[in-house]
Each structure stands twice: as structure tokens, then as C-alpha cells.
Amino acid sequence: MKTKLFAIIAVVISLIAGYFMATYAYKSSQDKATSGIDQTIFLRDYAPRMGSTNPKVYLVEFFDPECESCRAFYPHVKQILEENKDVQLVLRYAPFHPNSLNVVKILEAARKQNRYFETLEVLYKYQPQWGDHHNPRPDLVWKFLEEVDLNIERVRNEMNDPAVLANIEQDIKDLETLQVRGTPTFFVNGRPLPSFGLEPLKKLIKEELSK
Amino acid sequence: MSIGWIIVFIAWIISAVSTLGSLFFSEVMMLPPCILCWYQRICMYPLPILLFSGLLKLDKSVFRYTFPLALIGWGFAIYHNLLYYKVLPESASPCVRGISCTTVQLEWLGFITIPLLSLFGFSLILILLFIYRKNYEN
Numbered sequence: 001m002k003t004k005l006f007a008i009i010a011v012v013i014s015l016i017a018g019y020f021m022a023t024y025a026y027k028s029s030q031d032k033a034t035s036g037i038d039q040t041i042f043l044r045d046y047a048p049r050m051g052s053t054n055p056k057v058y059l060v061e062f063f064d065p066e067c068e069s070c071r072a073f074y075p076h077v078k079q080i081l082e083e084n085k086d087v088q089l090v091l092r093y094a095p096f097h098p099n100s101l102n103v104v105k106i107l108e109a110a111r112k113q114n115r116y117f118e119t120l121e122v123l124y125k126y127q128p129q130w131g132d133h134h135n136p137r138p139d140l141v142w143k144f145l146e147e148v149d150l151n152i153e154r155v156r157n158e159m160n161d162p163a164v165l166a167n168i169e170q171d172i173k174d175l176e177t178l179q180v181r182g183t184p185t186f187f188v189n190g191r192p193l194p195s196f197g198l199e200p201l202k203k204l205i206k207e208e209l210s211k
Numbered sequence: 212m213s214i215g216w217i218i219v220f221i222a223w224i225i226s227a228v229s230t231l232g233s234l235f236f237s238e239v240m241m242l243p244p245c246i247l248c249w250y251q252r253i254c255m256y257p258l259p260i261l262l263f264s265g266l267l268k269l270d271k272s273v274f275r276y277t278f279p280l281a282l283i284g285w286g287f288a289i290y291h292n293l294l295y296y297k298v299l300p301e302s303a304s305p306c307v308r309g310i311s312c313t314t315v316q317l318e319w320l321g322f323i324t325i326p327l328l329s330l331f332g333f334s335l336i337l338i339l340l341f342i343y344r345k346n347y348e349n
Contacts, residue, residue, distance in 0.1 A: 007212075008220075015224075026240065
């Protein structure tokens with residue numbers, strides 16, 4: 001009986017210890033993997049930007065206009081930019097939802113008319129309607145776009161511009177390289193968040209600003 | 212320590228490793244589990260607990276209440292692998308929402324995938340439980 005109990009306890013302890021060691025090893029290998037990466041993968045020239053033009057900190061956000069938590073983060077991210085003048089937001093696409101690719105194309109077409117962020121804000125505002133997961137209505141997007149001062153005809157014509165599509169393709173490739181699996185995923189000067197959330201994001205930005 | 216006890220003990224270790232391994236994939240590596248993975252998890256996760264209860268003071272009838280779960284999980288694992296390796300067409304799969312059950316998320320040494328690990332785990336547990344029942348239950 002004693003040896004049995006000893007064997008059971010030994011297994012339980014080694015399994016739990018093994019799990020935590022593997023977690024630690026995996027996390028630090030991830031950290032190393034991104035720190036060794038060429039920074040250009042985060043800061044593609046074509047990516048839309050907001051905030052400082054000569055930043056100390058690059059806040060890269062992989063996002064999906066159809067993702068609820070990206071919508072929830074957006075006002076906070078904007079506030080971070082307002083409070084920290086040395087931060088630049090670099091937006092990258094992670095079109096993980098079924099209709100997001102089309103909406104991303106619309107966004108890029110709106111960008112050609114200098115209405116990128118206005119369009120993004122309208123899309124976020126009505127996201128619960130067009131991007132409802134149980135009853136998505138991507139057709140409604142066009143109606144909501146009327147709120148933005150946009151030439152809709154031009155958007156329709158330009159949303160399939162091959163140069164834009166190539167950029168979106170590049171974003172999707174970078175997603176795989178960086179192993180981004182959820183949205184929003186943030187990188188602060190190339191560093192991933194230690195854990196997901198607004199507070200860890202703010203903390204990491206502060207850390208990079210004070211470097 | 213009887214051989215019968217050691218067999219159940221090994222089955223318990225395998226189920227515990229499988230459970231922790233699948234948690235590692237989803238919680239640490241952030242790989243989203245597909246629907247079929249969930250069904251297999253439903254069958255796997257109780258096994259370490261049940262086998263543990265059977266182990267503390269070896270319960271001769273441990274086979275009776277662990278075998279059904281292991282068999283159902285094994286069935287899902289077989290089905291998942293058939294889909295995964297394209298023996299069955301994907302249209303026959305129940306994966307409508309979320310991640311597809313045939314997306315290859317991980318491949319170690321070129322052939323070790325998550326569904327294969329699951330099949331391996333369930334098969335070993337089934338074999339051990341059978342050996343136990345045949346030789347040591349009475």
C-alpha cells in the first residue's frame with residue numbers, strides 16, 4: 001500500500017511540475033521567437049497608422065473588423081494614443097471571421113478616399129448588426145457606409161484592387177509566421193503581451209516608453 | 212504491487228498525460244479545439260479521476276465504469292482521424308462552427324498530429340483495460 005501511494009504521489013507531482021515547466025519553456029520560446037524576428041514583419045509600409053509620426057513605441061494590432069473584442073478595445077486604444085504622444089498604432093488584418101475579408105477590402109477602398117478611420121468607426125458602431133454571429137448580414141454594411149462621406153461607387157470599384165489584395169495576403173502570411181491565433185493581438189515594439197487584457201497592454205506600453 | 216494494479220496505474224498515467232496535454236494545446240499554445248476534439252475531451256477528462264478512484268484501493272470493477280468512456284472516445288478519435296487524413300470527405304463532418312476539424316494545427320516529426328495523439332491515447336487505455344479485465348479482474 002505504501003509503495004502504491006508513493007508511486008501515485010510521485011506521478012501527480014511530476015505531471016503537475018512537468019505541465020508548469022512545459023508552459024514556462026513554451027512561453028519563453030515564444031518570447032524569443034518574436035524578439036529574434038526581423039522587425040519589418042510588424043511594420044509593413046502599407047499598413048494604416050494612427051498617432052505619432054515619429055514614435056518611440058510602435059503598437060501593432062492585428063485585428064478583425066468583425067471581432068467583438070477588437071470593437072471593445074478600439075476606444076481604449078484610441079485613448080492610449082491620446083494620452084501617449086510617442087505611440088503609433090499600426091493596424092494589421094487578421095480576417096478570421098467569414099465576412100471579414102470583404103469588410104477589410106471595403107476599409108482599404110475607403111482608405112483611398114482618406115476615410116479609413118471614419119469607416120472603421122462606423123463599421124464597429126454597427127458591428128452587432130452586420131456581424132452578428134448567429135445571423136450575419138454583410139449586405140447591411142453598404143447601408144451603414146452611407147454615414148461616412150464616401151463615394152460608394154468608387155469603393156465598389158476599388159475594393160478588389162490587386163495591390164490591396166496583395167497587402168492583405170501579406171498580412172495573412174505574417175499572421176502565420178507570428179502564430180497569431182486570436183484577435184486582437186497586440187505587439188508593443190515587437191513584444192507580445194504576457195497575458196491578454198487592457199491592463200497588460202498599458203503596462204507593456206509604459207515599459208517600452210520608459211526605456 | 213500486483214501486476215493488475217500496475218496495468219490500471221499505467222492507464223491512469225496515460226489518461227492524465229492526455230488530459231494535461233490537451234489542456235496545454237488549448238490553454239498554453241492557444242490552439243482552438245474543434246468540435247470533435249471537444250467530444251473526445253468529454254470522454255478523456257473523467258478518465259484520470261475515475262481511474263484514480265479505482266487505483267487508491269484497487270477496485271476490481273474499474274473496467275466497468277472506465278471502459279464505456281474510453282470506447283466512446285476511441286470511436287470519436289477513429290472518426291476524427293478518418294476525416295483528418297481524408298479517408299472520409301469533410302462534408303460528412305459535423306464541423307460547422309468555429310475551427311474546422313481537418314485544419315492541421317500541429318505536426319511533430321512530420322506525422323504526429325493532435326488527432327493521432329488522441330487515437331493513440333484512447334487505444335492504449337482500451338488495450339490496458341482489456342488486459343486487466345481478461346487477466347486480473349477476478
